[in-house]
Amino acid sequence: MKKKITALLMAGALCVGMLCGCGGESGQGESPKESGQGTNPGENAGGAVDLSNIYSGELEHNVTIRVLENDTAIEQGYFQELIDAFNEKYAEYGIVAVDANMDQYSNLADDGPYGYGPDVLYQANDVLMKYVEGKHIYPIPAESLECFPQITENAWNAYQANVNGVSYYMGVPVNVQSSMLYYRKDLLPEDWETTWDKDGNKVPDMVENWNDMYRYSQEIVAKNDGHYGYMRSLYDVYFSSGFLFSYGGYVFGDNNTNADDLGFSAGNAEIGANVLLQQAALMNEGCIDDSITVSAYSRLADGTYFATMTTPDVYTLFLKELKLAYQAEGMSEEEAAALAEENLVITEVPKLPASGDLAEEDPELIPLKAMGGVNGYAISAYTKSPNACLAFVEFATGYEMMLRRNQMLGIVPARSDVADAVGGVSEIMYHNLDAGNIVVMPSIRAVEQIWTPGQTFFEDLAKDAFRPETEKKYKTLEDIKNGLAAVDTQIYDAVHTLAGTN
Amino acid sequence: MSTRMKPNKKVKASMCLMGLGQLMYGQVGKGLLYLGVLALGIAYFVFRGGADLVGLFTLGTREMDTWLGIEGDNSVVMLLMGILAVIALLLLAAVHISNVRDARETQRIVERGGRPAAFKEDAKQLLDKKFYKTVLFLPVLGVCVFNILPIIFMIAIAFTNYGGSIVPPKLVDWVGVDNFVQITTLSQFAPTFGRILSWNLIWAVCSTALNYFAGLGLALLLNKDCVKGKVFWRSFPILAYAVPGFITMLGFKFMFSYGGPINQLITAAGHRAVGFLDIDAKWIARFIGLGVNAWVSVPSIMLLATGILSNRDMSLMEAARIDGATPWQQFRRITLPFVLFSTTPVLLGQFIGNFNNFGVFYFLRGGLYIDGYFLASDTDLLINWLYNLSISNNYYNIGAAISLVIFLITSLISLIIYTRSASYKEEDTFR
DSSP, rough: HHHHHHHHHHHHHHHHHHHHHOOOGGOOSSSSSSSSOOOOOOTTTOOOOOHHHHOSSSOOOOEEEEEEEHHHHTTHHHHHHHHHHHHHTTGGOOEEEEEEOOGEEEEEHHHHHOOOOOOEEEHHHHHHHHTTTTBBOOOOOOOGGGGGGBOHHHHHHEEEETTTTTTOOOOOEEEEEEEEHHHHHHGOTTTTHHOTTTTSSSSOGHHHHHHHHHHHHHHHHHHHHEEEEOOOOTTTTHHHHHEEETTOOSHHHHHHHHEEHHHHEEETHHHHHHHHHHHHHSSOOTTTSSSSHHHHHHHTTSSEEEEEOOOOOGHHHHHHHHHHHHHHOOHHHHHHHHHHHHHHEEOOOOBBTTTTTTTTTSOOOOOOOOOEEEEEEEEEESSOOHHHHHHHOOOSSSHHHHHHHHHHHHOOOHHHHHHHHHOHHHHHHHHHTTTTOEEEOOSSSGGGSSSHHHHHHHHHHHHHHOOGGOOOOOSSSSHHHHHHHHHHHHHHHHHHHHHGGG | OOOOOOHHHHHHHHSSSSSSHHHHOOOOHHHHHHHHHHHHHHHIIIIIIHHHHHHHHHHHHHOOBTTTTTTOOOOOHHHHHHHHHHHHHHHHHHHHHHHHHHHHHHHHHTTOOOOOOHHHHHHTTTTTTTHHHHHHHHHHHHHHIIIIIIHHHHHHTTTOOOTTHHHTTSOOOTTTTHHHHHHOOOHHHHHHHHHHHHHHHHHHHHHHHHHHHHHHHHHEEESSTOOOEEEEEHHHHHHHHHSSSHHHHHHHHHHHHHTTTHHEEEEETOOOOSSSSSSTTTTHHHHHHHHHHHHHHHHHHHHHHHHHHHTTHHHHHHHHHHHTTOOOHIIIIIIIHHHHHHHHHHHHHHHHHHTTOOOOHHHHHSSOOOOSSSSSSOOOOOHHHHHHIIIIITOOHHHHHHHHHHHHHHHHHHHHHHHHHHHHHHTTTOO
């Protein structure tokens, strides 16, 4: 009998073990199409989808919309503030916005058709726009939104998609992300105002153009005391590709929409890559992998690095490290915080020499076209409440909430009125985007394939600065051009080789 | 020798209608039960299963368009439900066969002068002679749904065009062996496949041997009487084992990076930093991979070997010592065959695990495409290449096809090794 009980228990355990793999949130499994609420759109004579059939204009009553926000917004309390304010405003309709709380279900293409996805998504443009192909997100009547005229065309372009010959806006831009230069003001030469400010604009030359940054880095490295000037892990495609774009390179042709046309080697992109090679020569081997990226916070704080380049959203991390470094020197917390804020400067990236020669005296300067992204809101095509979702998106992209987002999260707003109101980095970056100096990440699915080939090339390029003369791979601009052409080939292969089966 | 019994009309009735024979024998409970199962099966196929079976062949005919409110077919769900319908059909057939067997058994009993078993007696049998059926019913059902179904689903995917831009709501189609033809005829594939397969085999053999003998060596060392504080020393490998593998690998990646502690020591000593895992570090990176994998895997082998060694017949060792055998001879002639015999299946498992070891080089040196390799690096194993080619591209069909090829290679190797091992040939030796 004992044996039988044991056998039954074991069989039961086996069944339970197998059933453990099928935990589901049954409450969320209902197909959004079953209710038929506001989801009976048709096409007009031109083949365009009539958006009024999706958004009837009548708010759904007593519905819950699940919003997928980014972790920082949730952790810093912004998201709670946003949904509290929204829920209060729409309480009379019974509309409640909640945290989708579904990290694991954040791939709308996989989970949306089965009813598991969120109703509203906040993600980067390249992530959101990949959902267009399967019509997993709804087009948005952008022109009717209050924020439409306040957001620059370049930001809207990131969310523009052409479906069956008709152009639609698929998301609403919220914030802009791109590269900024971070440096320590107290590590400038004491006499910089007389020796490093040729144009007398009270801004050090080394943070205005890469040639002076190169010269200053040379001076620091020449002291041979373990300190460096500008430092950055060069393998990172996001930060390094801007140097190629500045000289005619691009990712995809036809304004980043044609995956058949790869452009990492286009124009004079090799000159931009050569700029990186020159910079690498004044760094240490940490620029080959992610060592500099990982240590930049502490190294900038302890003065080992003078400057680095990264995105503005990590400003608080640099500030925290610098404050801790000052405290370690014996300052009080208040003194350290004040001094850190004074000495840590975040500014736009320096200009490049048109010739690509960092040693050139008085070069003609061109702007660095840095890679960037535009995060925004999109509405799931599987939602039961498109009107309530649109109301949420409109609310979240209004002036008040965008300003609050900037204050709480330090993000760069995509709205010009908010950017102008807060000034500083936000204003600089907004205007850089407006001027076309931020190359927004392509919004087509093939963009997933650019990272590994690009990373391999930049790592190889950085490594070349440390190879013995006889083993160097990139001795001439032609060598670099060939390397970039290989990147184009690899991306093309990754995108197209297996596409033949489909 | 028993002669084959001719089925009577009651058995034939059961063949035609499940449970009818039993009812004719007066076994009402059992007959109704069989009839109930048949009714359930028919209801399932009428209301759902039939359409699922048809869907398995068509994989959908109407494409979904969320913007126009068209609720189309979901090919992947149709494939899955179609396979489930086939499994249901097979299970129904199995129940039907059992119904016929039961009727024949009753016929045999009756022809020998017995009486048909009552429902209660049959139910009692399920807790006695046929207890295995009671115990295995739910697990077998579970195995069908949770093990067999996904495996068949994966195999079926290899014969479709599911992946790339063809993902739901777009409709998927059957493409026969096109995926296999493509992976074998693509000119870029062959040289890379050859290079990666040869490295993969070297890696699997070396890492398995290293882990096995290092684990066995540690177990023997910590088994020696002269070692003091065995529990204390044993805890170190167990600690390493307890840390999640990917954390360990990311830790090692940091240790060997340019800014990591090892290079800091090297540069502090006045030397140039070494690119242990960078783009030029082919063999260094491979050796580091072997070492890191050993760090993660050796503790489990050590624990296994420790358990097996405790069952050693020490009188054999004593006799060997008296006969003048050296410690090496004792190890080679007694200990190793004994441990090897018990652990051959584990060794095979280790070999397969190492052959398909995705994590080591993905975490240590992922994100590189090396010259001479098609979308792969010189440390990538087949499984890493498969990931680059298929998963990161969403080509599930190609991924499934390459998985089948890897499965064939590994199962062939395992089968050959296992059937030639003492563990299989001399199963009773150490019993």
